[in-house]
Amino acid sequence: MxxxxxxxxxxxxxxxxxxxxxxxxxxKAITPVLRAAARRGLARAGQPVDQSEDIVQDIxxxxxxxxxxxxxxxxxxxxxxxxxxxxxxxxxxxxxxxxFVNIDDFAETLPGETPEPTVSPGEVTAQLxxxxxxxxxxxxxxxxxSTSIKDTAAKFAMTEGAVRVAxxxxxxxxxxxxxxx
Amino acid sequence: MDTDQLIRTLTAxxxxxxxxxxxxxxxxxxxxxxxSLLIFFAELGVRPDVMTAMHNPFFDLKFAVTxxxxxxxxxxxxxxxxxxxxxxxxxxxxxxxxGILVAAISGEMMMPQRTPMMTRLIGKxxxxxxxxxxAMSLPLLVGALYGLRHxxxxxxxxxxxxxxxxxxxxxxxxxxxxxxxxxxxFVATWYTLATAIVASVGALMGARALRY
Numbered sequence: 101m102x103x104x105x106x107x108x109x110x111x112x113x114x115x116x117x118x119x120x121x122x123x124x125x126x127x128k129a130i131t132p133v134l135r136a137a138a139r140r141g142l143a144r145a146g147q148p149v150d151q152s153e154d155i156v157q158d159i160x161x162x163x164x165x166x167x168x169x170x171x172x173x174x175x176x177x178x179x180x181x182x183x184x185x186x187x188x189x190x191x192x193x194x195x196x197x198x199x200f201v202n203i204d205d206f207a208e209t210l211p212g213e214t215p216e217p218t219v220s221p222g223e224v225t226a227q228l229x230x231x232x233x234x235x236x237x238x239x240x241x242x243x244x245x246s247t248s249i250k251d252t253a254a255k256f257a258m259t260e261g262a263v264r265v266a267x268x269x270x271x272x273x274x275x276x277x278x279x280x281x
Numbered sequence: 282m283d284t285d286q287l288i289r290t291l292t293a294x295x296x297x298x299x300x301x302x303x304x305x306x307x308x309x310x311x312x313x314x315x316x317s318l319l320i321f322f323a324e325l326g327v328r329p330d331v332m333t334a335m336h337n338p339f340f341d342l343k344f345a346v347t348x349x350x351x352x353x354x355x356x357x358x359x360x361x362x363x364x365x366x367x368x369x370x371x372x373x374x375x376x377x378x379x380g381i382l383v384a385a386i387s388g389e390m391m392m393p394q395r396t397p398m399m400t401r402l403i404g405k406x407x408x409x410x411x412x413x414x415x416a417m418s419l420p421l422l423v424g425a426l427y428g429l430r431h432x433x434x435x436x437x438x439x440x441x442x443x444x445x446x447x448x449x450x451x452x453x454x455x456x457x458x459x460x461x462x463x464x465x466x467f468v469a470t471w472y473t474l475a476t477a478i479v480a481s482v483g484a485l486m487g488a489r490a491l492r493y
Contacts, residue, residue: 161287169364228282275493
């Protein structure tokens, strides 16, 4: 467990200094842990666990957009679990339950425990449709069609800089829509 | 969009660098400050005897209290903008201005006074103080909340209240140069009430604005 969390901290430091591959590995590594915790939280609240993927995506978006609040000299896991806990409580509250989420829900996950997603999540996809056309096109091109930023720029006759801006704004407004729905 | 696709998209956005919270907060406060100063100079202005007042230690102490409030609330705000932070470790910083105020009151008690205690406490400017500090705080509070939206506070209402304290501290610093009531008893009563109003407004606004 210690080792795993130290590895996350190293990956996040590399990610922040510009290593995209490290960032990808980190997000992939934390996802099953978040998924397990989301399922446990839903189960305890008597909610169907097939909604866990919406919560996982919510947490991943928050991790991404708030990563500048992580102090690079501190361990990554407590920061991550604080964000995850906040988002999980929010999600359960929205579903009409007040519930205490134990921080151990996140830390407890055993390394071997890697649950697979159950149902394709609906909330992010639904909110994606409500974005301004430019942001939606760019997000869809990069996320769904897995086109690179360069090729997306060529496809929509935009500069790469403009694609990057639309991508970031798209992610930020997606998060705002998920929060305020 | 499945989770792998989302992760790929977030990775594509890795190059984006958000402003550090401290910088975001400072820029937002600098943008809001002219509005507060406009209210001050249009409605109040610096007191005419400011040059002689500066020789009165109790006039100067008002600034020590309000600046200590602003500085400690800024530090606590920045701390609270982290998701894993709580008031527990840094909250006591907010007691520094209160401590200065208590020391000032005891200092004044030990000196011979021409006016009775209640007269000093009630003063002449209580209404102005209670109106001007909240009015000048409001633009700063909006600015502070805007800047702090870059953060991820665990308790948005608490973070909003501290943003209220920092705005009130800054507004009261400017207001103190207008107010002719220099007794620490006056400050402890009316400045505190005005600050409490702003902190409550901050808590209400923050509960919505600072959710992430």
